Amino acid sequence: xxxxxxxxxxxxxxxxxxxxxxxxxxxxxxxxxxxxxxxxxxxxxxxxxxxxxxxxxxxxxxxxxxxxxxxxxxxxxxxxxxxxxxxxxxxxxxxxxxxxxxxxxxxxxxxxxxxxxxxxxxxxxxxxxxxxxxxxxxxxxxxxxxxxxxxxxxxxxxxxxxxxxxxxxxxxxxxxxxxxxxxxxxxxxxxxxxxxxxxxxxxxxxxxxxxxxxxxxxxxxxxx
Amino acid sequence: xxxxxxxxxxxxxxxxxxxxxxxxxxxxxxxxxxxxxxxxxxxxxxxxxxxxxxxxxxxxxxxxxxxxxxxxxxxxxxxxxxxxxxxxxxxxxxxxxxxxxxxxx
Numbered sequence: 001x002x003x004x005x006x007x008x009x010x011x012x013x014x015x016x017x018x019x020x021x022x023x024x025x026x027x028x029x030x031x032x033x034x035x036x037x038x039x040x041x042x043x044x045x046x047x048x049x050x051x052x053x054x055x056x057x058x059x060x061x062x063x064x065x066x067x068x069x070x071x072x073x074x075x076x077x078x079x080x081x082x083x084x085x086x087x088x089x090x091x092x093x094x095x096x097x098x099x100x101x102x103x104x105x106x107x108x109x110x111x112x113x114x115x116x117x118x119x120x121x122x123x124x125x126x127x128x129x130x131x132x133x134x135x136x137x138x139x140x141x142x143x144x145x146x147x148x149x150x151x152x153x154x155x156x157x158x159x160x161x162x163x164x165x166x167x168x169x170x171x172x173x174x175x176x177x178x179x180x181x182x183x184x185x186x187x188x189x190x191x192x193x194x195x196x197x198x199x200x201x202x203x204x205x206x207x208x209x210x211x212x213x214x215x216x217x218x219x220x221x222x223x224x
Numbered sequence: 225x226x227x228x229x230x231x232x233x234x235x236x237x238x239x240x241x242x243x244x245x246x247x248x249x250x251x252x253x254x255x256x257x258x259x260x261x262x263x264x265x266x267x268x269x270x271x272x273x274x275x276x277x278x279x280x281x282x283x284x285x286x287x288x289x290x291x292x293x294x295x296x297x298x299x300x301x302x303x304x305x306x307x308x309x310x311x312x313x314x315x316x317x318x319x320x321x322x323x324x325x326x327x328x329x
Contacts, residue, residue, distance in 0.1 A: 006310065007310075009310070010310070010313045010314075010317075015231070021242070031227070035227070037297055038227030038231070039231055041235070042231070042235045043231065043234045043235050044238070045234075045238045045306075048234055048237070048238060049234070052230065052231065052234045055230055056230050056231075057236055058228055058229075059226050059227075060230060061228040062226070062233040063233070064229050064233070065230050065233040065234060065237075066233040066234075066236060066237050067237075068237075069234045069237035069238065070237040070240065070241060073237060073238050073241040073242075073300040075269070075272060075273075075276070076238075077244055077245070077258050077268065078243050078265055078269045078272070079242075079267075080241075080242060080243070080244060080245035080246075081245050081258065081261050081262060081265055082261070082262055082266040082269060083262075084245050084253070084262055084264045085259070085262050094246070095243070095246075098242050098245070098246060099239065099242050099283065100242075100326070101242055103273055103277075105229070106266075106269070107270075107273070110270070111309045123303075126287065132304060137302075152327060153293075153321070154324050154325055155320060155321055155324040155325065156320070156321070157249050157277070158291075158295055158311060158316075158317055158319045158320045160277045160313065161274065161277045161278050161292070161296070161299075162295065162296075162313040162316040162317045163298045163309075163313050164270055164273040164274045164277055165274055165296055165300060165303075165312075165316075166299050166302075166303045166309045166312040166316075167270055167301050167309060167312050168267070168270040168271060168273075168274060168305055169299075169303040169304060169312075170307065170309055171266070171267040171270065172267060173304075173307075177267045180264040180267050180268050181267040181270070181271055182269075182271070183268065184267060184268025184269065184270070184271030184272060185268075185274065185275070186271075187268075187271070187272075187292060188271050188274075188275040188276070189275055192275050192279055197279070199275075199279075200272070200276065203270070203272055203275070205266045206240045207265070207269075207272065210268070210303065211257075211260060211261055211264060211265065211268070212257075213261040214260060214264055215256070215257050215298065224273040
């Protein structure tokens with residue numbers, strides 16, 4: 001348990017602080033802690049929730065909200081596919097594990113080699129529910145007492161950049177993952193340069209096409 | 225009242241993107257392509273996540289993204305050197321946070 005807590009420590013710092021910021025933002029826009037806690041409990045998607053605040057304020061059309069959030073969260077399709085075979089072995093837990101699979105939980109679960117995990121179901125579940133709790137707790141506190149504090153630490157989001165980069169580097173050190181990793185990064189960078197903020201869908205299509213190519217090449221290698 | 229519908233729309237969209245893979249037809253789930261995906265997609269996803277998480281960095285005005293660059297170099301360097309993810313995250317983040325909160329104020 002202590003080890004699991006330690007693994008989730010970077011996420012704890014980020015979720016408590018970004019959750020706090022989210023709760024405060026909700027509260028300042030007239031949505032009290034129940035709204036903030038319920039959104040964090042049931043939506044549980046940081047970027048989407050921040051977007052939802054402005055949509056709430058604008059009283060947007062729920063149908064367009066649905067499609068917008070679908071686009072913002074599209075990258076989660078990748079995590080589901082990536083974790084699918086591992087989660088398949090967890091039985092009923094897989095529903096919650098999939099539902100709670102945020103960028104950061106996906107990151108933590110991939111920061112440890114699969115073989116080093118003694119009891120995978122327990123490990124996946126604890127990491128997911130701990131991260132979920134940090135996020136709900138942060139949002140609730142932010143909405144309740146956010147107004148009281150005046151200290152500002154800038155740049156805590158960088159912990160996430162560091163988390164993703166460290167995991168990425170640890171993965172591409174494995175020989176067969178170097179090419180897919182570098183290509184994934186390059187495809188995303190190029191998509192961003194050409195399409196700006198809307199790059200994610202383009203990058204995802206590019207990455208899937210690249211995977212089709214990899215899959216085909218592997219077949220050829222096997223054939224030879 | 226509309227607020228509740230907006231939140232519910234957000235919940236529904238999130239549930240769909242997260243659970244979609246469970247609703248794939250059985251044949252697709254057992255396909256070789258899904259196996260390739262589950263092997264190579266994670267590392268490519270982290271490439272995407274790095275770009276996604278750093279894209280809002282302003283490089284057109286001071287400090288021109290230098291703190292981010294230095295932070296990243298520290299993270300990558302520590303990861304290559306010590307191969308300890310927590311250590312890499314901590315050292316890169318501390319240096320970055322010191323840069324933006326203390327040194328560059």
